[in-house]
Amino acid sequence: MDQQDFEAAGAAGAAGAARHGVLAALAERRRTASRPGARTDGRRIALAVEGGGMRGIISGGMALSLHEAGLTGAFDAVYGASAGALTGAWLLSSDPGQLAGWADAEYARAMIRPGNPLRGRPVVDLYNLVEHLYAHVARMDFDAILANPTTLHPLATHTGTGVSTDLHPLLTDPARLRLALRASAALPLLAGPPVELDGSHYYDAGLAESVPFRTALAQGATHVLVLRSRGPVAATAGPAATAAAAPAAVVPSRGSRMIARTVLRRYPAALRDSYLARAERLLADEELLGRHDLAPPADGPAVLSVRPGPDAPKVGRLARDPALLQAALAAGRAAMDDLLARLP
Numbered sequence: 244m245d246q247q248d249f250e251a252a253g254a255a256g257a258a259g260a261a262r263h264g265v266l267a268a269l270a271e272r273r274r275t276a277s278r279p280g281a282r283t284d285g286r287r288i289a290l291a292v293e294g295g296g297m298r299g300i301i302s303g304g305m306a307l308s309l310h311e312a313g314l315t316g317a318f319d320a321v322y323g324a325s326a327g328a329l330t331g332a333w334l335l336s337s338d339p340g341q342l343a344g345w346a347d348a349e350y351a352r353a354m355i356r357p358g359n360p361l362r363g364r365p366v367v368d369l370y371n372l373v374e375h376l377y378a379h380v381a382r383m384d385f386d387a388i389l390a391n392p393t394t395l396h397p398l399a400t401h402t403g404t405g406v407s408t409d410l411h412p413l414l415t416d417p418a419r420l421r422l423a424l425r426a427s428a429a430l431p432l433l434a435g436p437p438v439e440l441d442g443s444h445y446y447d448a449g450l451a452e453s454v455p456f457r458t459a460l461a462q463g464a465t466h467v468l469v470l471r472s473r474g475p476v477a478a479t480a481g482p483a484a485t486a487a488a489a490p491a492a493v494v495p496s497r498g499s500r501m502i503a504r505t506v507l508r509r510y511p512a513a514l515r516d517s518y519l520a521r522a523e524r525l526l527a528d529e530e531l532l533g534r535h536d537l538a539p540p541a542d543g544p545a546v547l548s549v550r551p552g553p554d555a556p557k558v559g560r561l562a563r564d565p566a567l568l569q570a571a572l573a574a575g576r577a578a579m580d581d582l583l584a585r586l587p
Contacts, residue, residue, distance in 0.1 A: 296560025299326025304575025405517030
C-alpha cells in the first residue's frame with residue numbers, strides 16, 4: 244500500500260468513525276448519564292484493551308484519556324490481554340490517574356529487569372510489579388476493582404487446552420485478582436512459568452487472543468471499543484491488501500518456533516499449536532477489525548478500533564527509555580482525544 248492509499252484508508256476510517264455505532268452508543272450513555280448497574284438501553288458496551296509488554300503504554304494512554312473524559316462508567320465490562328489487563332485494572336480502580344505511571348521510570352524498572360536472569364528470575368518480573376509495586380508502592384485499590392459494577396475480565400491462555408480463558412469468575416478476592424493479572428501477562432521465557440489458579444495453569448493471553456474483542460463478543464457485547472497498541476497495518480486497507488500480506492504474515496517467527504520446541508515442549512500440543520498460530524490469528528483480527536472500522540455493519544455487534552497514529556513511536560516489549568515511554572503515552576492519549584472529538 245503506497246502513501247496515497249494509506250492516506251485514503253485513514254480518511255475513510257476517520258469518516259466511518261464519525262458515524263460509527265460504538266461512538267453513537269457512548270455518546271448516548273454520556274448524554275443520559277447512564278451508570279453501570281442501572282442501564283435501560285439494552286446494550287452491553289465493552290472495552291477491549293490490547294497489551295504487548297511495554298507497548299501497552301499506548302493503549303494505557305488511550306484508557307487514561309477515556310477516564311479524563313468521564314467515560315469509564317459508560318462501559319459494562321473491560322476485557323484485557325496481557326499488559327491490557329493491567330491497564331483495565333487501573334482504569335477500574337479508585338485512582339485511574341495512575342495510568343500515567345506507565346511512563347514512570349520506576350514502573351519500567353519494576354517490570355523490565357535485564358539483570359534478573361543472573362539471579363534466576365525472568366526479565367519481565369510480574370511478581371515484583373504486581374505483588375510489590377502495585378501492592379505496596381503505587382498502590383492499586385484491588386477492593387475497588389472487585390466492587391466496581393463495570394466488570395474486569397483479564398484473559399489468559401489455558402496451558403492444557405491452548406484456549407483463551409476469561410478469568411473474571413475467579414476474581415473473588417484481592418490475592419486472586421493479583422494472580423489473574425500476572426497470569427494474563429505471563430509470556431513464555433520472558434516472564435517465567437505459567438501462573439496457577441484453581442488447579443489450572445495459565446500463560447499470557449497473547450498466546451490465544453492478543454486483541455481481546457472476540458471473547459467480549461462471545462459474551463454478548465453489542466458494542467466494543469478496542470484500544471490497540473499497534474499502529475495501522477496493510478490489513479486495515481481491505482481484503483485485497485490482507486490477501487497480499489497473507490503468505491508472509493502467517494509464518495511463525497524463528498523465535499516462536501524455538502519457544503514451542505523448548506519452553507512449551509512439555510505442555511499439550513494444543514498449547515503449542517495455539518502459540519504458533521498467533522500470526523495467522525492476528526492477521527484475521529486485523530482484517531475483521533478493519534472491515535468493522537471502515538464499513539460498520541447495519542445490524543449485529545458494532546466494533547471500533549482506536550490505533551496510535553503513523554507517527555507514534557515504536558515501542559518494544561522491553562522498552563525502558565523514559566523519553567520514549569512519555570512519547571508513547573502521549574501518542575495513545577492523542578489518538579483517543581482525536582476519536583472522542585468526533586462523538587456525535
